[in-house]
Amino acid sequence: MSRIEKAAWDAYYDVNLFFAKVIIPQLHDGDSIWIHDYHLMLLPQFLREGTRQSGVEVKIGFFLHTPFPSSEVYRILPMRKQILTGLLHCDLVGFHTTSYARHFLNSCSEILETPTCAGYVQFHEASVTVDAFPIGIQPERFAETLQKGNVQDRIRMLSQRYQGARLIVSVDRLDYIKGVPQKLRALETFLSRYPEWVGKLVLMQVAVPTREDVREYQSLQTEVNELVGRLNGNYGSIEFSPVNFLYSSLDFEEIVALYAVSDVCLVSSTRDVLSEFAGAAEVLDGSIIFNPWDIDESVDAIHIALTMGEKERAENYKRLEEYVMRNTSANWGKRFTDCLKKA
Structure with missing residues (x-):
């Protein structure tokens, strides 16, 4: 990772951590959190770790509004493991299409070597649901x-x-x-x-x-x-x-x-x-x-x-x-x- 890439990644990390620090004190048992888009892909992990420390049980969902690339393309990212790990602290990860969801599942299987099946990733003790939710208009x-x-x-x-x-x-x-x-x-x-x-x-x-x-x-x-x-x-x-x-x-x-x-x-x-x-x-x-x-x-x-x-x-x-x-x-x-x- 170059110096410029590291500086950008550090800023991305800090922004996600800042969001978590603001959100966690507001949470109560039974709350649901819906996170949107690539700007906050580390946030699920920070929220999950923070709520575990405070003993609060919440549901975390994430929806990606942009395409998720194939595993062959995604694996070139230096921070590929950190992003996947961040998202796998969700209960539900959603994408626009079944193709994007499949790319994500394949990336988890090939890069993190996590067990996957149709619509699920087994991550530590949790089963993370992965599905397609085609967005509509009004x-x-x-x-x-x-x-x-x-x-x-x-x-x-x-x-x-x-x-x-x-x-x-x-x-x-x-x-x-x-x-x-x-x-x-x-x-x-x-x-x-x-x-x-x-x-x-x-x-x-x-x-x-x-x-x-x-x-x-x-x-x-x-x-x-x-x-x-x-x-x-x-x-x-x-x-x-x-x-x-x-x-x-x-x-x-x-x-x-x-x-x-x-x-x-x-x-x-x-x-x-x-x-x-x-x-x-x-x-x-x-x-x-x-x-x-x-x-x-x-x-x-x-x-x-x-x-x-x-x-x-x-x-x-x-x-x-x-x-x-x-x-x-x-x-x-x-x-x-x-x-x-x-x-």
């Missing part, structure tokens, strides 16, 4: 917002603006894992391969700024700007641009209006039409799955989405809608907390 919020007068006005305005063109919408943080450059290169290849779509297709790319002070992210922004400029220069005109690029956050009402007028939602996450590396790809039956690193596959996915018949489009939409309505964020939270009580 569909009723979208439906209610869609009915607002100002949103309907915005929908009419956007529909008029993009009249005669098919609209692809993408909303991403401008982050390396979101695959924005891959998406733009795929669109460039698509327009080259299918010139009949030039002037009839628009990508509305919303790129939410993130980590603007980091040099690597500044380079990413420069790369994206160059790709957008090249696309619009080669395939656009004074009256028409194939890419509308907005480097900004949008309020929720604007997002709803934009989704409402779109023909295709394109997700090209390189780790996270739907990229096969997006967590939602594993559960959203009815979407078109593709590998964003494979330009030909990405181009084919865009073409399928744009040329799909109305009957198939309606059937796919129905399956997706049923899943979203059934697996809301409220149901996700209830399922996790119910499992934590039983763990």
Whole structure:
């Protein structure tokens, strides 16, 4: 571990310990603690050790909001054992998908050599439950917002603006894992391969700024700007641009209006039409799955989405809608907390 890595790890350790010192005095027998995301992967161990000393019995759950890598990738981390050990002081460890949960179980088995089986890790005297909890949204919020007068006005305005063109919408943080450059290169290849779509297709790319002070992210922004400029220069005109690029956050009402007028939602996450590396790809039956690193596959996915018949489009939409309505964020939270009580 380099000096810089050690300093970063020491800071991470100290922050997790600080959280534990604040939380432990507030705990009582029977309390449940739900810890979220990679920032606090050591916290379960600190909490468990602290509550044992104070004689307090609590339930500890952890949910990771980001992908968990395969054991082959994870094992390169210098602090791999400490992180796994920290999480195994939980009663329940949750992930977005069964693939991420399986990666975690394999890492525990191969790196810590702990006994594992489907959905469980045996750690010392405890059995730690490991499961997938696909996170949802609040569909009723979208439906209610869609009915607002100002949103309907915005929908009419956007529909008029993009009249005669098919609209692809993408909303991403401008982050390396979101695959924005891959998406733009795929669109460039698509327009080259299918010139009949030039002037009839628009990508509305919303790129939410993130980590603007980091040099690597500044380079990413420069790369994206160059790709957008090249696309619009080669395939656009004074009256028409194939890419509308907005480097900004949008309020929720604007997002709803934009989704409402779109023909295709394109997700090209390189780790996270739907990229096969997006967590939602594993559960959203009815979407078109593709590998964003494979330009030909990405181009084919865009073409399928744009040329799909109305009957198939309606059937796919129905399956997706049923899943979203059934697996809301409220149901996700209830399922996790119910499992934590039983763990």
